[in-house]
Amino acid sequence: MIDGTAAHLVVSGITKRFAALTVLDRVDLAIARGELVTLLGPSGCGKTTLLRLVAGLTLPDNGHITIAGRDLTKVPPHRRNVGVVFQSYALFPHLTVAGNVAFGLNVRRRPKSEVAAAVHRALQLVHLEHLAERPIAALSGGQQQRIALARALAVEPDVLLFDEALSALDRNLREEMQIELRRILREIGATAIFVTHDQDEALTMSDRIAVMNHGRIEQCARPREIYTRPASLFTLQFVGLSSRIAGTVAASDNGRIQVETPVGRFEAAGTLAPGDRAIVATRPEYLRVGSDGGGNTATGTIRTIVYQGSRCLVDVEAASGQSLLASLSGDQAADLSTGAPIRLSWPVTETFAFPAPEARP
Amino acid sequence: MTTPTAAPRRVPKLGRERLAAVGFALPALVVLMALFVAPLAVLFAASMRGPDGPTLDHYGRLLGSATYLGVIWNSVKLALETTTIALIVGYPAAFAIGRARGALRSLLLASLFLPLAASVIVKAFAWTILLRSDGLVNLAMMALGLTQAPVRLIFTETALIAGSVNIFLPYMILPIYTVVAQFDRRLVEAAATLGASPVEAFLRVVVPLTLPGVIAGVALVFSLSVSAYVVPTLLIGERYQTLTTLIAKAYLLAQQPEFGAAAGVVLLLIAVVVVTLSARFGRPVRGRS
Amino acid sequence: MSARFAIAIAWTAAILAAAFLLLPLAVIAAASFSPTPVFDLPITGASLRWYGRIGSLDGFWPALGLSLMIACVATVVSLILGTVAAIAIAQGRMPGAEAISTALVAPLMLPGLVLGIALLNYFRALGLTATTTSLLLAHLIITLPYVARTMIAGLARFDFTLIEAARTLGCSWHQAILKVMVPALAPSYLTAALFSFLASFDNYPVSIFLTDARTKTLPIKMLQYIDEAPDPTIAALSTLILLATILLLFVSDRVVGLHRMAGTGE
Numbered sequence: 032m033i034d035g036t037a038a039h040l041v042v043s044g045i046t047k048r049f050a051a052l053t054v055l056d057r058v059d060l061a062i063a064r065g066e067l068v069t070l071l072g073p074s075g076c077g078k079t080t081l082l083r084l085v086a087g088l089t090l091p092d093n094g095h096i097t098i099a100g101r102d103l104t105k106v107p108p109h110r111r112n113v114g115v116v117f118q119s120y121a122l123f124p125h126l127t128v129a130g131n132v133a134f135g136l137n138v139r140r141r142p143k144s145e146v147a148a149a150v151h152r153a154l155q156l157v158h159l160e161h162l163a164e165r166p167i168a169a170l171s172g173g174q175q176q177r178i179a180l181a182r183a184l185a186v187e188p189d190v191l192l193f194d195e196a197l198s199a200l201d202r203n204l205r206e207e208m209q210i211e212l213r214r215i216l217r218e219i220g221a222t223a224i225f226v227t228h229d230q231d232e233a234l235t236m237s238d239r240i241a242v243m244n245h246g247r248i249e250q251c252a253r254p255r256e257i258y259t260r261p262a263s264l265f266t267l268q269f270v271g272l273s274s275r276i277a278g279t280v281a282a283s284d285n286g287r288i289q290v291e292t293p294v295g296r297f298e299a300a301g302t303l304a305p306g307d308r309a310i311v312a313t314r315p316e317y318l319r320v321g322s323d324g325g326g327n328t329a330t331g332t333i334r335t336i337v338y339q340g341s342r343c344l345v346d347v348e349a350a351s352g353q354s355l356l357a358s359l360s361g362d363q364a365a366d367l368s369t370g371a372p373i374r375l376s377w378p379v380t381e382t383f384a385f386p387a388p389e390a391r392p
Numbered sequence: 393m394t395t396p397t398a399a400p401r402r403v404p405k406l407g408r409e410r411l412a413a414v415g416f417a418l419p420a421l422v423v424l425m426a427l428f429v430a431p432l433a434v435l436f437a438a439s440m441r442g443p444d445g446p447t448l449d450h451y452g453r454l455l456g457s458a459t460y461l462g463v464i465w466n467s468v469k470l471a472l473e474t475t476t477i478a479l480i481v482g483y484p485a486a487f488a489i490g491r492a493r494g495a496l497r498s499l500l501l502a503s504l505f506l507p508l509a510a511s512v513i514v515k516a517f518a519w520t521i522l523l524r525s526d527g528l529v530n531l532a533m534m535a536l537g538l539t540q541a542p543v544r545l546i547f548t549e550t551a552l553i554a555g556s557v558n559i560f561l562p563y564m565i566l567p568i569y570t571v572v573a574q575f576d577r578r579l580v581e582a583a584a585t586l587g588a589s590p591v592e593a594f595l596r597v598v599v600p601l602t603l604p605g606v607i608a609g610v611a612l613v614f615s616l617s618v619s620a621y622v623v624p625t626l627l628i629g630e631r632y633q634t635l636t637t638l639i640a641k642a643y644l645l646a647q648q649p650e651f652g653a654a655a656g657v658v659l660l661l662i663a664v665v666v667v668t669l670s671a672r673f674g675r676p677v678r679g680r681s
Numbered sequence: 682m683s684a685r686f687a688i689a690i691a692w693t694a695a696i697l698a699a700a701f702l703l704l705p706l707a708v709i710a711a712a713s714f715s716p717t718p719v720f721d722l723p724i725t726g727a728s729l730r731w732y733g734r735i736g737s738l739d740g741f742w743p744a745l746g747l748s749l750m751i752a753c754v755a756t757v758v759s760l761i762l763g764t765v766a767a768i769a770i771a772q773g774r775m776p777g778a779e780a781i782s783t784a785l786v787a788p789l790m791l792p793g794l795v796l797g798i799a800l801l802n803y804f805r806a807l808g809l810t811a812t813t814t815s816l817l818l819a820h821l822i823i824t825l826p827y828v829a830r831t832m833i834a835g836l837a838r839f840d841f842t843l844i845e846a847a848r849t850l851g852c853s854w855h856q857a858i859l860k861v862m863v864p865a866l867a868p869s870y871l872t873a874a875l876f877s878f879l880a881s882f883d884n885y886p887v888s889i890f891l892t893d894a895r896t897k898t899l900p901i902k903m904l905q906y907i908d909e910a911p912d913p914t915i916a917a918l919s920t921l922i923l924l925a926t927i928l929l930l931f932v933s934d935r936v937v938g939l940h941r942m943a944g945t946g947e
Binding site: 417427428431432482483502503510513517528558590639640659664667 | 766795
C-alpha cells in the first residue's frame with residue numbers, strides 16, 4: 032500500500048446515496064503518481080459512480096477527493112483537469128477527429144500553434160495521425176476508442192479515467208488495446224483509474240486492482256496478490272476459479288484452523304472460532320494428483336476434463352456432489368479419464384478460510 | 393469531514409434540479425395553456441351558449457337532423473375512403489422505399505417530401521386543372537379508349553377522393569417507411585428456417601412488427617382527411633357538405649358561431665377518438681405469448 | 682403468392698405512388714407556361730408572361746410579406762420554446778415528462794379548422810382585435826408542436842455523455858451546451874425549422890378565421906384568386922413557391938439527409 036502523503040490521488044471517506052440506495056459507503060483509495068488502478072466489480076457495485084465522483088460529474092454526500100494535493104471535492108468538472116474516456120467514447124459527432132482532440136485545448140484558449148502540436152502529438156501516440164481530418168462517423172470502433180483516448184490525453188490531465196473503455200470492442204481488438212493502452216500510459220507516466228467488470232482485463236492492465244462490491248472496496252492489491260491471497264470470499268469468487276467447500280470449524284489454534292466438511296477435514300490459515308460456519312477454498316493451480324501435494328487431501332470421481340493447451344482443467348466430484356477444480360499440467364493429466372476415481376492434495380499454505388455468508392432470508 | 397448536515401442536503405438539491413427542469417418546460421407549457429387549452433375551453437363553452445344560459449340545443453340541432461347527420465357521415469366517409477385507399481397503396485410502397493438504397497431511395501423520398509412540403513392549395517388547384525373536361529385525366533382516358541367523350545370529373549366524389557388521397561398519401565407512407573426501414577430482414581429468414589412459408593412469415597412476423605407504423609399512418613391520414621377543408625372546398629364545392637365546410641359556413645357566412653362551435657366540438661371528438669385509439673393500440677410490439 | 686411477386690407489387694405501388702404524388706406539381710408547372718389564359722392540352726407553346734403578372738395580383742405583396750413575417754417569427758419563437766422544453770423532457774428529471782411531451786405534440790392531431798374557430802372565439806372573448814397579433818399567436822401554436830416533436834425526438838437520441846465529456850475537457854455547463862449540444866442538434870433544428878416554417882406559411886384553416894378584409898395571408902389570397910380568376914398567373918405563383926420549397930428541401934437533404942428527416946418528420 033502507498034501511504035497517504037506520497038499519493039497523487041486520494042479518495043477518503045466517500046459516501047454517495049441515490050435516494051434510499053447507498054451506492055458508495057465510506058470508500059478510501061490512494062493512488063500514487065504514474066500508477067494504474069483498476070476498479071473491478073459486478074454491475075451496481077459503485078465502480079462507475081466512484082469514477083464519476085473523481086471526474087466531478089457527480090458530487091459526493093460525504094468525504095473528500097484530492098488530486099496533487101488540491102482538494103477537488105466541490106470543484107466542477109471543467110476545473111479539475113481530468114481526462115475521461117467514456118464507455119460510449121462520447122466523441123462529438125459534429126467535429127472531425129482533429130476537432131475532437133483539439134476540443135479541450137481550444138476551450139482552454141491555448142494558442143493555435145500549441146493546439147496543433149498537441150493534437151499531432153496525441154494522434155501520434157495512438158498511431159492515428161493520418162485520420163486527423165476524418166469525420167467521427169467514418170471511424171471504426173477501435174479507431175474511435177483511440178481517438179477518445181487521444182482527446183483525453185491532449186489536455187495533459189492530472190488523472191486519466193477510463194469507464195469500461197474497452198468493453199465495446201470485440202475480443203481480439205480488446206486484448207490488443209489492453210497492451211497498447213498499457214504502453215501509452217507507461218510512456219507518458221499517466222496516473223489512471225480504469226473501471227471494468229472484466230477480471231482478465233483488470234489482471235492484464237493494472238498495477239493494483241480494487242475489487243468492489245456493494246459500494247465498498249473489498250480488497251485493493253497487486254493482481255497477483257488478489258489472485259493468490261483473496262481477502263474475502265467475494266474476491267475469491269469474483270476473480271478467477273476456485274474450489275469452495277462449506278463446513279464447520281472444529282479446532283482453532285494459533286492462526287491455524289481445522290474445518291470439518293462433508294469432503295473431509297481441512298487445515299487452513301485463519302482465526303475463526305470452533306463452531307463457526309466456514310468456507311475453505313483454494314485455487315485450481317494448487318491441486319496435485321496423489322497425496323504428496325500438501326497437507327489437505329480429498330478423493331472423488333472425475334466428472335469432466337477440459338483441455339486448455341498446456342494444462343488441463345479437471346472437475347472432480349467429491350463427497351455429497353461437492354465440486355473440486357484442479358488445473359493440472361499435461362503429464363499429470365495424461366493418465367486421467369472421466370469416471371475414474373482420483374485423489375487430490377494441496378498445501379495448507381494455499382488454503383483459504385472465510386466465514387460462511389449468513390443465509391439470506 | 394463527516395458533518396451530520398451534509399447527507400440530507402441532497403434532497404432539496406434534487407428538488408432544485410427538478411424545479412429547473414420544470415422551469416425549462418414552463419414557457420412552452422404556458423403557450424400551450426394560453427393558446428390551446430384555454431381556446432378549446434372557450435370553444436366548448438361557446439358550443440353550449442344559449443340566450444338563457446347553457447344549452448345543448450346546438451348539439452340537438454346538429455345530431456337531431458338527418459341533413460346534418462348526413463354531413464357528419466360525409467366527413468367520416470371521405471376520411472374512411474381516403475384512409476383505405478392510402479393504406480392499400482401506401483403499405484407496399486413503403487416497403488419498396490424501405491428496400492431502396494442510394495439515389496433511388498433519395499428520389500422516392502423526395503417524391504414524398506416535395507408534395508408534402510408543397511401547399512395544399514397549390515395541389516388542390518392542380519387537381520381542378522387535371523380533372524377538367526379537357527384536362528389531362530380525360531385526355532388520357534380517351535386516348536386509352538376507356539371513354540369516348542369527356543367525362544365530368546370535377547365536382548364529383550371521385551375528384552374529391554382522388555385529391556384527398558393525393559394530398560394525404562405521404563402521411564400514410566412515411567410512418568410505415570420509418571418502421572420498415574428499421575425492420576431487421578433476418579427476422580423473415582429466421583421465420584423461414586422455423587418452417588414458415590413466405591406468406592406465413594409475412595402474416596406472423598412482418599405484419600405485427602410493422603403494425604405500429606400502420607396504425608400511426610391510419611390515425612394520421614384519418615384525422616387529417618376528416619378535418620380537410622381546402623380539398624372539399626376546391627374539388628367538390630357545395631354539393632358535398634362536410635363538417636369542415638359546415639363549420640366555416642356557420643362562422644364566415646351564417647354568423648352562427650354557437651352552432652359552428654358545436655360542429656367543431658363534434659369534429660374534435662371524432663379526431664380525438666381516432667388518435668386515442670391509435671395511441672392505445674399503436675405501441676410497438678414488445679413480446680407476447 | 683411468391684416473395685418475388687410481392688416485391689414486384691411493392692415496387693409497382695411505390696413507383697405509381699411517386700408518379701401520382703408528383704403529378705399535380707408537374708401539372709401546375711406545365712400550366713404556368715401556358716401561352717393562353719386557359720390551360721389547353723396538348724401544350725402548344727410556352728410563355729413566361731404569367732410570371733410577370735404575379736406582382737400585379739391584387740394585394741399580393743402585402744400578403745406575401747405578412748405570411749413570411751408570421752412564418753419566420755412563429756418558427757423562431759417555437760424553436761426556442763420547443764428546444765428548451767425538449768431539453769427538460771429529455772433529461773428525464775421532470776415529473777410527468779411523458780405527459781408533457783404528449784401534450785406539446787397534441788395540437789398536431791387537432792383539426793386545424795377547430796383550432797381556428799376556437800382561437801376566434803377566444804380572441805373575441807379576450808377582446809383581442811389586432812389581426813396581425815392574433816395571427817402571430819395562432820401560428821405559434823401551429824408551429825410549436827412540429828418543433829416540439831422534432832426536438833424531443835432529436836434529444837431522445839442525443840447522448841448526454843457528450844455534455845459530460847465536454848465538461849471534463851474544460852467546458853462550463855453553458856459552454857458545453859453551446860459548443861456540443863447546439864451543433865450536434867443542428868440537423869434537428871433544421872428539420873424542425875423547415876416543418877414549422879412550411880406549416881405556418883401554408884396554413885389556411887386557422888388563418889381564415891383570424892384575417893380581416895385588409896390583412897390576409899398568402900394562402901387565403903391564393904384561394905381567393907383561384908375562386909375569382911383561375912388563370913395561369915396562380916400556376917406561375919404556385920410554381921415559384923414550389924421552386925422555393927424544392928430549394929429548401931434540397932438544402933435540407935444536403936445538410937441532414939431526407940431519410941433522417943423521415944424518421945423525425947411526418
